[in-house]
Amino acid sequence: xxxxxxxxxxxxxxxxxxxxxxxxxxxxxxxxxxxxxxxxxxxxxxxxxxxxxxxxxxxxxxxxxxxxxxxxxxxxxxxxxxxxxxxxxxxxxxxxxx
Numbered sequence: 001x002x003x004x005x006x007x008x009x010x011x012x013x014x015x016x017x018x019x020x021x022x023x024x025x026x027x028x029x030x031x032x033x034x035x036x037x038x039x040x041x042x043x044x045x046x047x048x049x050x051x052x053x054x055x056x057x058x059x060x061x062x063x064x065x066x067x068x069x070x071x072x073x074x075x076x077x078x079x080x081x082x083x084x085x086x087x088x089x090x091x092x093x094x095x096x097x098x
Contacts, residue, residue, distance in 0.1 A: 001041045002088040010093050023074075023094065030070035031094060043087055044080055065092060073098045 005011035012018035013028070014035060020028040034053065041047050047068065048055050054069040058077075067075040077092040 001038055001043065001046075002085065003035075003038055003091055004088065006090055006092045010091055013094075014091075027070055027074045027094065030074070031076060034068055034070060034076055035091075038078075038089055038091075067095075067097075070094065 005014065009019070013020060013031070017028065037050065037053065038047065044055075047053060052069070056067050057063070058065045058067060065077055065079045067077055070076055073096060075095050075097050077095055079090040079092060081088045081090050
């Protein structure tokens with residue numbers, strides 16, 4: 001699936017591993033694993049089929065966003081988009097859920 005980054009910070013984590021040390025142990029490795037899954041997915045159904053990712057829609061002000069589990073504590077926040085090229089994922093950021 002195509003993806004793009006909302007912020008330079010998360011893009012640089014992906015492209016240069018910049019500031020990887022600021023995250024808890026294992027979070028960045030999990031981030032790269034999930035990004036590989038997103039890259040290989042054909043659409044949202046592929047992500048939903050992988051139960052370990054626990055794709056969940058958020059609510060309230062963030063109702064257009066979803067989260068993917070990186071580990072017990074950390075989530076990758078995403079938003080599904082569609083344009084003339086088809087579906088894509090906007091990578092918003094990594095958040096601590098505890």
